[in-house]
């Protein structure tokens with residue numbers, strides 16, 4: 391039986407806090423799962439005041455502090471903002487991490503989202519879930535042994551719940567995160583460098599309030615204060631049972 395481990399693979403250091411931190415917190419608190427949080431980049435373009443090196447150093451620290459709020463471990467896979475591509479090097483990094491932490495559940499971005507870094511991360515993570523269980527993939531690269539299963543894979547909400555053409559993306563199910571919203575906010579607050587940046591680039595002040603608004607929008611139709619939306623990858627060879635839903639209950 392695999393250990394109870396969940397891994398989120400998102401593009402940038404604060405994405406997990408917006409999209410799936412509530413679920414990570416609940417798995418840790420209610421079921422004792424080990425939590426791993428990875429970002430593909432250190433967020434090197436997420437600043438108008440610091441150099442790429444400076445902001446990367448700051449944001450790796452913020453990612454680690456946010457993960458530490460719930461006893462999770464943070465990893466940066468050291469790709470670069472706006473340049474995440476679907477290629478062998480990036481895929482191997484994600485597969486190596488899968489084989490190292492050996493997750494039962496993996497969370498990533500929606501396949502269609504507002505920026506390509508998110509879409510590429512989604513594609514890389516989807517491929518890694520399959521490749522990590524293929525013993526011949528990168529078998530000469532010093533990885534931990536291949537997984538003996540394709541991992542349960544879930545896509546979080548696209549930004550603002552819409553795809554790049556503006557169409558609504560409806561979650562297959564939502565998870566109630568009302569009881570853990572303050573901890574989710576505490577994790578997001580660790581990304582202090584992003585408040586000024588988001589205000590300038592996205593016109594978003596008080597980004598913690600924005601996270602609450604998004605979570606509230608997912609909860610409201612189900613009569614709960616806050617929720618997170620997900621879709622499960624159900625392609626051939628991927629697990630078909632909704633493990634995440636069974637553990638936390640679906641709305």
Ligand SMILES: [Zn+2]
Pocket residue numbers: 401402405508
């Ligand atoms: Zn992002």
